[in-house]
Amino acid sequence: MKRSLPIQMIVVTALLLLLTACATSQKSALINTPTPKRPAGQQSALGLRTTPLQTVRVGFVGLGMRGPDAVSRWCHIEGTDVKALCDVEADRVEACQRLLRQNGRPEAAAYSGSTEVYKALCERDDIDLVYIATDWIHHAPIALYAMEHGKHVAIEVPAANTLDEIWALVNTAERTQRHCIMLENCVYDFFEIATLNMAQQGLFGEVLHVEGSYLHNLDDFWDEYWNNWRLDYNRLHRGDVYPTHGLGPDCQVLDIHRGDRMDYLVSMDTKAVNGKRLVERKTGKACTDFANGDQTSTLIHTAKGKTILLQHDVLTPRPYSRMFQVVGTDGYASKYPIQQILLRKEGLPQSPDYQNLNAHAALPDSLCRALLNQYLPGFVKDIEATARTIGGHGGMDYIMDYRLVYCLRHGLPLDMDVYDMAEWCCISELSRLSLEHGSAPVAIPDFTRGDWAKTAGYRHAMAR
Numbered sequence: 001m002k003r004s005l006p007i008q009m010i011v012v013t014a015l016l017l018l019l020t021a022c023a024t025s026q027k028s029a030l031i032n033t034p035t036p037k038r039p040a041g042q043q044s045a046l047g048l049r050t051t052p053l054q055t056v057r058v059g060f061v062g063l064g065m066r067g068p069d070a071v072s073r074w075c076h077i078e079g080t081d082v083k084a085l086c087d088v089e090a091d092r093v094e095a096c097q098r099l100l101r102q103n104g105r106p107e108a109a110a111y112s113g114s115t116e117v118y119k120a121l122c123e124r125d126d127i128d129l130v131y132i133a134t135d136w137i138h139h140a141p142i143a144l145y146a147m148e149h150g151k152h153v154a155i156e157v158p159a160a161n162t163l164d165e166i167w168a169l170v171n172t173a174e175r176t177q178r179h180c181i182m183l184e185n186c187v188y189d190f191f192e193i194a195t196l197n198m199a200q201q202g203l204f205g206e207v208l209h210v211e212g213s214y215l216h217n218l219d220d221f222w223d224e225y226w227n228n229w230r231l232d233y234n235r236l237h238r239g240d241v242y243p244t245h246g247l248g249p250d251c252q253v254l255d256i257h258r259g260d261r262m263d264y265l266v267s268m269d270t271k272a273v274n275g276k277r278l279v280e281r282k283t284g285k286a287c288t289d290f291a292n293g294d295q296t297s298t299l300i301h302t303a304k305g306k307t308i309l310l311q312h313d314v315l316t317p318r319p320y321s322r323m324f325q326v327v328g329t330d331g332y333a334s335k336y337p338i339q340q341i342l343l344r345k346e347g348l349p350q351s352p353d354y355q356n357l358n359a360h361a362a363l364p365d366s367l368c369r370a371l372l373n374q375y376l377p378g379f380v381k382d383i384e385a386t387a388r389t390i391g392g393h394g395g396m397d398y399i400m401d402y403r404l405v406y407c408l409r410h411g412l413p414l415d416m417d418v419y420d421m422a423e424w425c426c427i428s429e430l431s432r433l434s435l436e437h438g439s440a441p442v443a444i445p446d447f448t449r450g451d452w453a454k455t456a457g458y459r460h461a462m463a464r
Contacts, residue, residue, distance in 0.1 A: 030264060031433055031442040033163055038449050042174045045418050046257075046451055050152070050179065052411035059084035059108075059127045061118045061142055062134030063092040064226050066156055069392055070133060071096045073401050075103035076390050079409050084121045086111035088226075122146040129154060129408065133183075135229040140165035143180060147172045152179040154404060157244045160425045161237075163445070170447055173418040181404065181414050182421040184248040185392070186322060188399040190376065190384075192249040195326055195333040195341075197375040199253050200457070203343060204328025210253055212246025213311035213323035222278065231282075234275055238291040239267065239432035240298050240312040244424040246322050248416075250308050253326055257419050258455040260304045262444040267431040269293030274315035298431050300444070303452075310427065341368045379403075379462065403460070412461040422447040 038044075056079060060067055063085060074080050082100060085093045090112040097107050109124070111117045115138065122130055122145050130146035132139055133156045140160045143153040159182040160166045173180040186192060199207055222231050234241060254260055272290040279287040294315045300308040311323060321336040331343040340362035362368070376384070383402055387395035407414045423444070430442045446452060 029440055031437060031440055033430070033433075033443070033445060035445045035449065036167060036171075038174070039171065042171065043177065044448065044451050045170075045174050045177065045180075046448060046455060047413045048173075048177065048179060048417065049411050049413060050177070050408075053079075053128055053408050055079050055081050056129055056405050056408050057081045057083045057127050058129045058131050059086065059121045059124065060096070060131045060133065061086040061121060062132060062138075062156070063087040063089075063096050064133070064135075065224060067092075067133040068096055068099060069397065070131060070401065072099050072103070073390055073392055073398050074405075075100065075105050076386070076398070077402055077405050080405055082108045083127050084109040084111060084124060086118050086121045088112060088115055088117075118142050119145055122149045122151060127151060129404075131183075132156060135226060136161055136233060137229070140169060144168055144172050147176045147178045147180065150176070150178070152181075152408065154181050154183050155421070156183050158182070158242065158425045158428065159421045161241075161428060163426060163429050166422045166426055166447070170418050170422050179408070179414050180418040180421060181416050182244065182424065183400060184244050184416060184420075184424065185396045185400045186245045187248045187252055187416070188380075188396040188403070189249075189394070190380070190396070191333075191335045191339055191372065192324060193380060193399075194372045194376045195324075196249065196252055196458075197377050198331075198333070198371070199326060199328070200459075201375065203331055203375075204326055204333070205330030207253055207306065207326055207328045209307045209309070209325075209327040210250040211309040211323050211325040211327075212248075212250045213313075213321060214242050214245045215311060215313045215318055215321040215323065217317050217320075218314045219317070228282075231275075231278065234292040234314070235279060235287075235290050237428070237432070238269070238293070238435055239428050239430075240296045240310060241292065241428050242312055242314070243298070243310055243427040243431075246310050246324070247308070247424045247427060248420070249322075249324055250310075251420065251423060252458045254302060254306055254308070255458050256302070256423060257448050257452040258458045259453060260302050260306065261446060261448075261452040262308070262423060263301050263303045264441045264443050265298050265300045265427065265430055265434060266439050266441050267296060267298040267434040268439050269296040269435055278315070296431060296435075298427060298434075300427075339368060339372070341371060377460065379460065406463075407461060410463040412463065415460055419447045 085096050085108045093110045093112045111121050129152045131154045132142050139155050146153045270293040275290040276287040295313040298310040324335040326333045334340045342362050387398040390398045392398050434442045
């Protein structure tokens with residue numbers, strides 16, 4: 001007589017088969033994109049150091065909305081020489097020449113007249129850095145051409161729009177061993193950089209969750225974009241097309257590719273309403289093909305079990321917010337709509353308000369301000385007054401440019417490398433993939449190709 005299996009074994013076997021099926025289903029549901037093998041002879045750019053530059057000779061390409069402010073800021077940074085100015089429109093070049101003259105700087109070589117004229121600038125032998133502030137679709141082509149001609153590149157956000165562009169920038173930076181930095185200014189805002197230092201000093205315990213966004217109604221700005229390029233881009237592209245302002249500070253707090261890495265994401269969006277209306281007001285014709293929803297939300301999971309929440313909305317009337325939050329095992333920080341910090345009592349210094357603190361209310365404003373000032377990094381304090389005077393989004397743009405020049409002059413790794421650029425920009429295309437597949441999970445490539453755990457924690461490089 002055939003012996004039957006014990007009922008417990010049958011149940012366990014069935015459960016194992018079910019779990020295996022679920023795991024296989026989840027694995028097969030994850031959308032992957034190709035990670036090309038690093039070409040032979042190509043080196044990682046992690047911690048890239050290059051020959052110190054006594055004077056950083058810069059050429060600016062794109063002098064529309066952001067370019068002139070950058071030219072003006074560089075006039076106030078020691079050890080710089082503005083060698084060339086480039087824009088399709090000649091009057092924009094001349095406006096920046098006036099800025100140079102007003103600041104006691106000599107006029108620069110002028111390039112204008114076509115979207116290809118930047119090539120002549122990149123081919124000069126008296127330029128170390130090409131600073132790119134054009135419309136988004138020209139960022140990557142200009143940067144690639146500049147690196148191929150031996151130049152470091154600094155690219156406004158987003159530096160790249162597709163995975164093909166991103167991998168091309170990574171490979172070119174690795175092959176040429178040139179710096180490729182995306183100019184993400186929000187990592188230098190005073191609250192973000194102070195709370196980053198607090199996180200690095202352990203005040204929040206282990207950081208488990210962060211949030212960041214770009215919630216900015218652009219109704220007052222749509223007409224300022226050359227040839228309507230930004231509205232057209234939103235009309236043609238679905239997903240979080242502008243993720244870096246929120247994601248940059250988050251990734252630095254979580255030590256992304258410096259001990260952890262973003263693993264996968266899922267995205268959801270609303271239907272498109274205000275974008276269609278905007279196009280219809282501008283054209284007088286019905287719009288049925290606006291791709292980008294009014295709001296896009298993306299949730300990211302990291303290899304070490306942390307989470308990141310991103311949002312993008314440039315179309316609805318709401319207060320400006322980058323939604324910056326840090327949630328740790330022992331503390332919390334939030335910048336919007338008001339600045340708040342909450343820490344466990346044992347992690348706090350003594351203060352007059354100490355006895356009135358509790359576990360479910362933010363610290364008093366006075367104590368919050370004192371902590372933010374206490375943990376503002378020394379290199380920021382050294383230039384804070386100048387940064388606030390020169391300006392650029394309250395001073396963070398000046399700090400960004402100052403740090404770029406400082407690192408180039410001292411031969412130090414830059415604060416943001418080509419892998420930061422890749423990780424922060426890839427969210428645009430990957431969120432689109434998730435949305436187009438019913439909010440399916442999408443794997444985030446390892447742009448370091450296995451080197452993400454070789455660096456222990458994010459730090460600003462200093463010469464002393």
